[in-house]
Amino acid sequence: MDQVWAVLGASGFIGSALTASLGRAGITVRQVKAPRLSARSTDAAGLLAEAAALTDQAMDLAGALAGADVVINAAGLATPSGADSPELRGANALLPVLVADAADTAGVRRFVHLSSAAVQGHRPCLDESSSVEPFSAYSRSKALGEQALSARVPGHCSVITIRATSVQGPARDTTAKLVRIAASPLASVAGRGDSPSPVSSVDALTSFVLLAGAQPEPVPALVLQPWEGATAAGVLEAAGGRQPFRLPVWFCRGSLKAGYAVSALLGERLHGPLRRVEMMWFGQRQEPGWAEATGNVPTPHVEEVLREARRQRG
Structure with missing residues (x-):
């Protein structure tokens, strides 16, 4: 049976590259529009409560994801120099939680969320630990998304967060x-x-996402894009x-x-x-x-x- 992978953010830089790679691999791609969200909370518990209240959006999203084997969230606001805002937190922190909940409801096997190694900031060495040192509004919003996903009550869907490094194309x-x-x-x-240098290629990132998403074995909840x-x-x-x-x-x-x-x-x-x-x-x-x-x-x-x-x- 053909694999169906749903991609949120398919029109963006990474999302479009992923869509092309999936097509070359013979995987059917379903492009799903990410809802525009605004988040008031600045902590994981608050975000989980906000996500739980978005029942209509969650049901609509679950319907869009129904029948997919894997869901990839490549949506978000890539604004490394931007200021903090409810819209930034909504796109980079609240959305991943809502998609994970919807994927669970839809019976999806695996959800892959694309985060950023920027969450570890000035640390001398990037790793796959939960330790973060965000240094900007953007990196704080991505770190908050990781923390909220980690704080969710696990469901049937396997949730993987991939920390992408400095991706170039x-x-x-x-x-x-x-x-x-x-x-x-x-x-x-x-x-x-x-x-x-963690500077990397979009080609290697898309290959890594495919490898992680297709793995028959369990994959850790948090993985780092490999050094090139x-x-x-x-x-x-x-x-x-x-x-x-x-x-x-x-x-x-x-x-x-x-x-x-x-x-x-x-x-x-x-x-x-x-x-x-x-x-x-x-x-x-x-x-x-x-x-x-x-x-x-x-x-x-x-x-x-x-x-x-x-x-x-x-």
């Missing part, structure tokens, strides 16, 4: 900005630039076609410390851009997790994707 505005910076005199790294082997300098070389400047580590750390202090006085207005500079200079390590332990690591495509983005820019 030739058609993404974020990637175009990275290419422009990498080709400019601003391209620089701290020290030798050989520190691991990129380094801080390697990312800039692939994206810009030139070697970046090597800056003293002490200078980079001092500049970031001063920048974050100023940003805090401005209501975190500069946290997003500063975080991007921090990632460019220092990257971020990743602990091997479920993917590495079970042999479910997709083929790396990150340098290929960055070179293609550079070629398209001309």
